[in-house]
Structures are given as structure tokens and as C-alpha cells.
Amino acid sequence: MTAVEPAGLAAFLAEHPPFEALGPEALDEIAHDAHVERFDDAALIHDGFKEPTDEVFVVVAGQVAVLWNDSRQASSDPDDILGPGDVFGFRAMLTGRSLGPRAVACGAATVARIPASLAGPAFATRSGARFLVETMVPDRRATDVPSYSSVDDLIEREPLLVDPDTTVGEVARWMTDRGVPAVVDLGGGRFGLITDAVLRARVLVDGRSASTPAREIMDTTAPVVHLDDTAAEALMLLLERDAEFLLVTDRAGVLRGVVCPRDFAISPITVGVSLHEQLRRATSIEELATFAGRVPPMLGDLLSRGLGAGRVIAVYSGFLDTIIRRAIGLVFARHPELSVDAFTWLSLGSNGRREAVLSSDVDSAVAFDDAVDAETVPAYRAAFAEVSGVLATAGLSADGHGTTAQAAMFSRTNADWRAAARQWLAAPADHNGAMMTSLLVDGRPIHGDPGLPAVSRVFNDLREHPGTMRLLLRESLAYRAKLRSAWFPARRQETFDIKTHGLLPVVNVARWAALSVGSAVLPTTERLRAASGSAMLPADSAATLIEVFDVLQRLRLRYQIRQYGAGEQPTDVVTLKWLSPLDRSVIAQAVREISAVQRRMDNVSNYVAVEEWASPGRA
Template identity: 60%
Template sequence: MDHRSRPLQEFLEQHEPFASLDPAAVATIAAAARVEQFGAGELIIDAFVDPNSRLFVVMEGEVGVWNDRDRLLQVPDERLAEGDVFGFSSMLTERSVGPRAVASGPTTVAVIPGSAVTPAFTSTVGARFLAEHMSAAIQRGAQRPTYTLVDDLIGTEPLVVDPTESAYEVARRLTERQLTDRHLPCAVIELGDGRYGIVGDAQLRRHLIVDGRPGSTPVGQLVVTPAPTVRLGDSATEALILLLEQDAEFLVVVDTHRRLRGVVAPRDFAVSPTTAGVSLHEQLRRAADTEELLDRARRVVATLDDLLAGGLTADRVIAVYSTLLDTLVRRAITLVLAAHPDLTVDAFTWLSLGSNGRREAVPSSDVDTAVAFADGVSPAEVAAYRVAFGEVHDVLARAGLSGDHHGATASRPAFSRTNAEWRAAGREWMSAPEKNQGAVMASLLVDGRPIFGDPGLSAVARVFSELRRHHGTMRLLLQESLSHRARMHSVLDVLVRRDGTFDIKAGAILPVVNLARWAALSVGSAVLPTVERLRVASGSAMLPARRAQNLVEAFEVLQRLRLRYQLRELSQGRPTSDVLVLESLSPIDRSMLTQAVREVAAAQRRMDNIAQYVPIDAWTSPEES
């Protein structure tokens, strides 16, 4: 290495995205770079005019940067100082997307060829850096993000290879593809059943050069687990969250039939302007203490507003919100347990219940939780854990998330048991569901979703896996599911009552949720989201396909109205509520609300009639054509 590049290497190692790289990789980058001097007012780059293929790092001085072509005659959008980087958006996308950069005074800049620095952005560390940089730009007043689908991130067709093909041959084909087009450095292997494996160029080099495995090794032997998968139509935000959570280099994109449609990597997300939510996800996950966690949690709702205003559909905004809540809860658990060194995080599984368990939480939703302990945890340890779990909920309450008013929290004995205790309680509920609120507990716990700990540890979900075989319990659960329908019978009276309000959760959303939960149990399905439950259970005598589709549409309308109304309340400085003031809704929204509630009421009446006049064995039989 040229001795002159050593000071640059030392400089880069002190700043991201280089600081997290291997020193040898930083040395390679430094050796390929050159250091340039610019005087005050001198143009460094104008990537609105010509595509840029270089990365710039400010070493000394200050640089004015314009990120918006329409603001070039105004003051710079941002001013960069020592350690800041610019030019990577154009470099990674190979398009004239800006920025324009001008030295504010005598300035020293490191100029790095894209071919040398791209690896810094194709790692998960680089993806996080991009997400945080874009989020910061948005907070400084840059253009509001626009929603992007994962479909938009696919650049080229992936290289697909047979699992019996030799590692050497795959490495050769990868090299050829890299020379001829902008191909991702990986090959895809079909594993069957809609699953795919990924073998990256770096992985091949490690196996063949470092580990010394023969080039004749079948490439299929190098795949340990299937690659994480997203579908066409998924949001770019959720895809990047998955990539970061899995600490993966690539995501496989499939269609609804699980056929391969492409591969995306961290660098592809540089073209996606939806990374504000991802950045917040990362900030929550890396909060150093509870105060920092609380500060970052207060930004969650603003992110939802941005995503909704940017074009993300309401159901996807709600799904992103649930993902952010998961991250917030996980970090709260980790920080609280760190203050209890006598307690280990490996002895329990934490479950989200209710709306967040179904990934349907909105700002007004309670945080319902439960815990399953390993059977070896002693009663004294369980008691100590419950105290700590109470502290977790205190942190969540300070973050603006209320606990369940009925006591469905992991700090309470009824919702924190060993696996053996959960199994015993489940058998008791199913044999005598009218006792000990068995139907209510079953309805709560069926929505449980593990978010912390070993998902395989929890016996809660398995307790109810055979619930459909207990006819008495299923009949009682159906009665419980229909118990909220009285309000629906007089829907028109409710909608025009004197105070002009309507509780959209109690009067419309919960009835759909309850029906969908029961319907999924009746066909033995373990899916959680309400829409998926309705679809998987459709086509039966109890829930004909057309009725199920009407309920799906009604639920989506109700959730969209609920989210928009609550975000508007928050923007006006008011607490969120499920009680809608009808005169504040547009005539179209009032009409859609009325129609949705009527549809739910009709479905309830039909299910009630079926339950009375049709034998229980025929409830799930195929509907008559």
C-alpha cells in the first residue's frame, strides 16, 4: 500500500460507513482514493447534470450541498463538515439525481471511485448508514418521501443455478455477469416448496480460498438456510426492515405463487425514499438507555403520518407501526433486564397479544402481553421476572403506550406462566370454558405472537392448536365472538344519536376481529391478521366466500378511517380515541362507515342463524354452489 494513503485510511476509519469495515477493506478504499483541494465557491460536483461515479468525503473545511434541483438558486439544503460524505445517491443509482456541491471555503475532499467504495454500501452497516442519512435529510426539510414498492428495487434478472453445479463454475458465471451488466454478486438456488437459497460472491471466495474447499463442491452444499423472502407488492420500507432484522446480504423477491422474480440488496434501497421508518427502527433498536429510547419513541407517530401522506396504504402503515412497536418493546425488555443481572433473557418468550399480536395496532391500541417461561424456572425467579416485566410496561407507558385496562400484561400471574402451566390452563379452559373466563383467555391468547426469546419455547399457541375438536368450546367461543353484535342491530340509531359520535372499535372493528378469529380457529388455521383469517376461512357454510370478501373490504375501510382520524387528532394536539365525531367526517367517509357497519351486522346475523339451525359438524363444510 502507498504510504501516502495511510493518513487517509486512519481518517476513514474514524467515520461511517468506513469505521465498521474491516481495516483491510478500508486500506483498499484509501489506496484507490485521491485527495483534492477546492477554493471558496469552487464547484466540486454537479450530479444533476452528469451521473456521478465517485464518493466524496469532507476531510477539512465545509461544503454546501443542494439536494433539490428546484432550489439551486437558494441557500444550500445542508452544510457538510469533516467526516461527512456526499455523492453516493448518484453513484449507487447511476442516475443524475444530484447533489450539487460547492466548497464554502478552502476545503479538502477525499474522492473515492465507486468501484472501490460500493462494498461499503452493500453491507448491512452501509444500509443502516443510508437509512439514517436519508431520515436526517427529511428532518432537515428535504422533500417528503414517496412510497416505493419492493418491485421498483429489482434491477436485473438474478443468476439462477442448479444446486449440483460446482462452486467454481458458479463463481466463474458470477464474474462474467459482473463484467457485462450491473448484476448483484450472488446466485440463486431453488430449494423447492417456494424456498430459495442465496450464494454470494464473497461467500464463494471464503469457501474456496479461505476454507480451501475444492472447486468441485456442489454449490447447494454451501447454502445453510433459505434466504429471507419478500413478495411483489410489499413495501420497500418493510423489506429493508426485514433485511436489517435478519442481518442479511440479500432478499429474494417472489410473486404470489412463490415464483422467483428478483433479488434485492442493501444498495438497491438507496433509490427508495421510504427509509425514514427504517431509520427510526434502527434508532429504537440501538437506544443506549431508556431515556434515549423514550425520546426516539416519540417520533413514531410522525413517521406514520409521513408514510401515509407519502402514499403508503393504511394497512401497510399499520403493519409498519406494529413492527416499530415490536422493536420498541424488544429494546425496553433488553434495557430493563440489563439492570437485573440475576435474570437471563433466555428463560422466557414474550408474546404480543391483541391488535399488536395481529399486527393491526393503531396509536390508541393497548399493549397486551404475555410470557411463557421455560419449565425449569423456579417460582421465586418467576416472581422476580414479573417485577421486571412491570418495569418494562412502565417504560412503555412513558412512551405513550398504555397497558391493557383489563390486566393483560406480562407482569400479572394470569399472563406469565411456565409452559407446563400454560398447557394445564389450556386443557382446563377447553374442558370447561365457562369457568375462569376460559373463552375470554382463549380469545386473547390465540392472537399471541412471539416477539422476544425463542419462538419455539412458548407452549401458548400449541395449547389451542386442537381447539376446533372441542365442540362445546367452539360453540361458546362463537357466542363470545357474537356478544358485541347488539350495538350493530341499531346501527342507524347509533350513527345519528344526539352526541353525533360512534365508537368505531367497539361498534365495528372488534366484531370483525372476533368473527375472523373464530372462523380461523374453526378451520384449524394459525394465521393472525384479520384479513388473512377471513380469507383462509372463506368458502364454508358459516362464512361463504362472498361474505368473507365483503368483510375484508369492510375491515380495510374501518381501519383506514380509524388510522386517519387518530393521526388527525394527534396533529391537532388531542389524545387519540376510537370515538369518531361524525360531523368531522366527509359525507363519503360517513357513507362508507355506514355501509361497512351494515355488512358486519349482516355477517353476524347470518352466523347466529347458522349456529342455531345447522349442526356444528357442518359449520365448516364447503358452501353450496
């Protein structure tokens, strides 16, 4: 035993994650109940593969050698050397399973053993979630769990759902009995959240009575995820929003559960999430570029771990968002005279739709707050050019046609955007109206006030402009799915542009169809579902395009990952001889299916009145 005073241990823990998130009283209780022990060189501290534990171990002094995989116990080389402040044993404690590690003193070492009942709350904080992300690497530490899990795997208990008029007193009593936060059902797939923190802040501190209705104190900002979202995506959102809880619903908007940072301890969190945090915290352009360079190889790892291609692409778009946000932060830190809160940055194109791949350019636009002085706008645009330079350093190229925030056409005040959108809607043939409409309706705010850009809301009135609908449809069908040669071995073309002649036609049809039914969703498949069943896009046509789009995106992603691994620049032009016969036949069938839908839309537009295009019930 070594003489470490409780006050000294409490102060020590307060300087190291995840315990730094706890208050003085909790740290004092830990320090008094912790068992601190000194070990000689090579002494076994704990073998987590053989003995389950209800404790967490913290290195107080010296070093500890650890093995994360029990199959390597015969090896003389440890996986890690832990030093003062490092923690081990927490995964086994949180999951109740013998998951390691095996820890041995490396020289004289002092270790504190903290009871799980006292250590557990540290991992239930947002700081604890970040700690888990940065320290849990599944390919070494979680060899006996599935390589990927979804959010529904994290839900352990039924949610506590309450009526908006339920009194705060009743809600608090139920929360105490169930040990979970309360979710207020507002109807229509909308929810409010009541947590212990909300009760303290909005009832005890504000002096409200126990008869106050739940609707008056609930928090309506809790982020929402879906059952089939991956645990990695959900944790990214929790960290990005700095949230205490995530609400989990099914695709119909029915509440299925609530998850918190601690729940992610039982999920095989991937190294990709840790990389996400490194990108967020990059302190320089060089560091951001270094971390960004690790993203492309990660995609292949995600695929190999069992995550579907569509999910991998969505996760990649999430990484692009993080890189862009950090680039904005780094650039504007060098320009204190410019407010980083005076504008909203919109991702356009494939990243706006969350469909970016390795070949995708970074298309962008900016909506300034109307209070921004016109004289300072050029300075902002110069800063946006610097952001583009940072992104180029990170391996992300700007759009070659000038669809970037630094261009005057794509950086305007909110009022100017609104006026321009109305002009395009009224006369889409003028001022590149059709093209600008197609670009802006794909816009997704990733920095700044998400409610600021009003440009896309203008297009909700599309159905009131039949001539505009017809012109936009013609523009949407301009890119045809096609193969330039017959599919016979002797005459087979050597390459195929999978974006231009396969995916883009589907993207354009989906965008137009969503506009025609007044839907604001962005992903191509979601747009097709929203418009499914209309006269222009019957359910079977929508289902066909959804399937074809997913198949082509999967093939495109796999091909580009292969290119990247071979040291080539990822491209949308696939070399057919490198594809399997099955993949070549998939492309041929996909083109035929898309072309058939396009021909049908052409025919319908000629004999059905524009006003009926979005109506249901027509074959």
C-alpha cells in the same frame, strides 16, 4: 492538491461509515486511487445537479456546505454543513442520475474523490445499508422520485434458481457468470440461499469438494418479503435481522428476486426508517421516549406520501415492536442477574395481529423457558413491570384489564402455558378459557426464541372439540355490529365506537374462522382469506368482511391522526359531525354488512352440524 498519504487516508476512512466495513486491502486500494484536493473558501467542489459523477466525495478536513435541492441554488442558506468523515455524491453514484448535491467549501476544506468502482462495495454491506437509512431524507434530497415504492421496484435481475442436488461447483460458476447469489428451490414456497460468504465458509473453509450438493451448504435463514411490501418495510426487516439478502416472493410463494442493501439506494427511503434505527439504538429511557414521540406524527407523513392505510398500520406495529424490544433491553441492562434470553415476549391483541393504531394498548404475555427457576420468576415479573413503566414514558399505555407480562396469569413457563391451553380447549367455560384462548391465539413473539411458545399450537386441535367450537363461536358473535339510532339528520347519534361496534366483530369472526380451519395466520384479513369458502364463512361473506375491515381501519387511522394533530388523545369513538357525509354512509353500510354476516353465522350454526362448519361447498 494537499499532501495526504495513502496510509493516513486508509486509516481515516476506516473510522467512518460506510467505509469502516471494508477490509484493510480494500481501504488501501481506495486510498491509493483516491484523488485528494484542497479547496479555498466558497470554491465550488461539485454541482451534482449539472454534472453526473462516478465518484463519491469524502470530507477529509474543514467543512463543506451542501444544497440537496437544486431549486434552492439561489438561496444563500445551505441545507447542511458537512465535516470530516461526512460523505456526499453517493446517491448519484449509485443510481447513475444527477441527483445532487451542490457542494461548496465553507472555509478551507480538503475532500477525497473516490472512484465509484472502489466506493460501491462499501454501500453493499449491512453497515452501508444503515448509513443510507441515516443519511437519505427524501423530502429534501429525492424530490423527483415517487414518495413511496414497493419491493418489486428494487428487483433489477432475474434470480438464479437452482435445484437442491446441483453441485457446489456448478452453483459457484453460475453465480460468477450472473453476479447474483443462488437460491435453492426446496419446493412448497421454501428456499435456501447460497452467497459468496456461504461458499467461503461452508466450502473453502470446511474443505468440502466441488461435487457437494447445494442442499448441504445452503443457508435457510434468509428473510422473505413479498412483492407488494414497501421498500421501507423490507429495509426494516433487513436491518432487524442483520441479513445480507432478502428473498422476494409473490403471494403464491413463487420466487421473484433477491435484493441486498445496495438495492435500497435507488428507493426513496423514508425518514421513518431512519427513526426505526434511532429507536433501536436509543441509549436511555429518555432518549427512547423522545424518539417514540416522533412516531405518531410520522404516520400522517406516510399517508401523505402515498402509502395505503393498511401498510401504515403494519409499519406502525413494526415501530411498536422496536420500542418494546428496546424497552426490554434497557430494563434488563439494569438487571444483570436476570437473563434476557430466558423468555419469549409475545405481543397480544391488535399489535399481535399487526393492526395497532394510536389508540391501541400494549397487551403482552411471556413464556419462560422451562429451565427458569420458579424462585426467580417474581424478579422477572418485577422487571416486566419496569418495562411497562418505560413504555408508558414512551407514550404507550398497558392494557387496563391487566393483560400484561407482569401479571402471573400472563407470564408462565412454556410447559404451564401448554397445560393451560389444553385445559381451556377441553373446558373453555372454566377459568376464562374462551377469553384466554382469544387472547393467546393472537400472540406474536417479538423477543426471544420464536419457537418457544407452544400455547397457540395446542389450538390446532380445535376441530376435535365440537362443544368448544360452538362455545367459542358464541363468544365470537357476542360483540354485535350495530348503530344505536336511525340515520336521519334529526335523530343521528353524536358518536360511534368504531372499534367496539365495527372492527371488533370482524376481528372476532376472523379469529374463530381461522381456528376452525386450522390456520395460524394472525392479521384479520389473512384469517378471513384462509377461512374463505367454508360452510360457515362463504367466499362472498369473507370478501365483504375483508373490504369492510380495510375501509373501517382506514377511516379510524385518518380520524386518529387528525385527533393527534389537534392535540387530542386519539380514541376509537368518532364524533360523527366531524366526518364527511360519505364517511358517515360508509360506517352505516359497514355495520349493515357485518351484521348480515353475523346473523348468517348464527343461522348456520343452528342447522349445520359442527363437524361440517369448516368444510367447503355449503351455501
